Amino acid sequence: MGSGQREDGCLTRSRLAAATDRAGGKALPWLARGANNRGMSKNLFSSLRLGAIEIPNRVVMAPMTRCRATPEGCLTALTAEYYRQRAGAGLIISEATQVSQQGIGYPCTPGIYTREHVEAWKPVVRAVHDAGGKMYCQLWHCGRVSHHEFQAGGVAPVSSSAVGKGGEVYTYTGPKPYPEPRALEMGEIAGVIEQYRHGAKMAQEAGFDGVELHGANGYLPDQFLRDGVNRRTDEWGGSIENRSRFMLEVMRALVAVWGADRVGVRLSPCGTFNDMSDSQPRATFAYVVKALGGMGLAYLHIMEAMEGDLKHGKGWPSWESIPVSYFRPMFTGPLITNAGFTKEKAEAYIARGDCDAVAFGVPYIANPDLVERFRTGAALAVPDVSTFYAGGARGYTDYPAMVKG
Ligand SMILES: Cc1cc2nc3c(=O)[nH]c(=O)nc-3n(C[C@H](O)[C@H](O)[C@H](O)COP(=O)(O)O)c2cc1C
Numbered sequence: 001m002g003s004g005q006r007e008d009g010c011l012t013r014s015r016l017a018a019a020t021d022r023a024g025g026k027a028l029p030w031l032a033r034g035a036n037n038r039g040m041s042k043n044l045f046s047s048l049r050l051g052a053i054e055i056p057n058r059v060v061m062a063p064m065t066r067c068r069a070t071p072e073g074c075l076t077a078l079t080a081e082y083y084r085q086r087a088g089a090g091l092i093i094s095e096a097t098q099v100s101q102q103g104i105g106y107p108c109t110p111g112i113y114t115r116e117h118v119e120a121w122k123p124v125v126r127a128v129h130d131a132g133g134k135m136y137c138q139l140w141h142c143g144r145v146s147h148h149e150f151q152a153g154g155v156a157p158v159s160s161s162a163v164g165k166g167g168e169v170y171t172y173t174g175p176k177p178y179p180e181p182r183a184l185e186m187g188e189i190a191g192v193i194e195q196y197r198h199g200a201k202m203a204q205e206a207g208f209d210g211v212e213l214h215g216a217n218g219y220l221p222d223q224f225l226r227d228g229v230n231r232r233t234d235e236w237g238g239s240i241e242n243r244s245r246f247m248l249e250v251m252r253a254l255v256a257v258w259g260a261d262r263v264g265v266r267l268s269p270c271g272t273f274n275d276m277s278d279s280q281p282r283a284t285f286a287y288v289v290k291a292l293g294g295m296g297l298a299y300l301h302i303m304e305a306m307e308g309d310l311k312h313g314k315g316w317p318s319w320e321s322i323p324v325s326y327f328r329p330m331f332t333g334p335l336i337t338n339a340g341f342t343k344e345k346a347e348a349y350i351a352r353g354d355c356d357a358v359a360f361g362v363p364y365i366a367n368p369d370l371v372e373r374f375r376t377g378a379a380l381a382v383p384d385v386s387t388f389y390a391g392g393a394r395g396y397t398d399y400p401a402m403v404k405g
Contacts, residue, residue, distance in 0.1 A: 051261030051298025055090035073111030087133030099199030105142025143220030210262035218274025228277030
């Protein structure tokens, strides 16, 4: 992944280090405290209707890029095994998956726009289904978080505006400074929305249960939404309504393919990753959430602030940590939240009704049977951060399920 702040929000090292210390360097203690299941809410383990499907528990596997695809964006049998091992999650949201070559921003990330991509995804989804799981595909266009080297013809990456970001991008030929993107022409935007529609169609052919728009973490829909990047003066910029247009139009395209009850979207109102900011985050995201609320979606997935956001947000005067509870009254459909959750915190949120389900990212890396560990109060294994984005089977499919005593 790119240098500087990471999509895991810089939380990994500090959170895991603190937790590991307390556990004598062996395992995370989040669950050990509840080992006798005292006070365990039934709700985390109760089923939930998410649009067209019912999930057996409210533990969602968060989308996580693992950089194990071929340079052509095709996944292998290793990835089928990785997701199969994690099929106990109520729902798996796939790693972010490009809808076009223009949307690529990182090496060895999967695509969902060619016939080869579809054929590569099929056994992955089938493995999850055969193990009793459900899987959504997270649709991704990186926009400015890219480099000429990933683009057809070596052209500049695109964004809402010609506003670059700091830091370096990892390309196949080494780290390079992020280039200045080219602002999309008005006449090109429909074509980019079409890329998402095509990706959604391909995801259907691959056998997924639905699609989630990656509207979070500073990728293209977020680059349109937030005014730290979007400086446009046409109908795709300026007012909150105009800045939301791209996200909402993409959502309409996905709904047209799948039906609203098989489409979700992920937002990061407090996200600073990828140099993101907004002058009025509460107003901006309230508008979008209310607009999405009228679509009858399978779910809305709202991230709370991550550790990295708390640190980087200080440099942005309008930044604040907005809890998911702020958005709850604005969206009547299923609400998933995420970022830094423990089992106990998830239970508390669900019990209060702040959300309906919780997505877990880092805890899923080293604990393929996370739901079982939550259920039994077993300790959590600690993942190896050095293999998050590399390493083949190591740090990917070699974390064992707990031995049942
Ligand atoms: C290795 C890694 C890869 C990630 N890739 C994605 C991604 O592809 N799409 C996305 O929306 N978020 C991505 N994230 C963010 C996670 O989905 C999640 O929001 C974050 O890890 C915080 O949740 P956690 O505290 O439960 O780990 C990634 C995080 C990690 C650690």
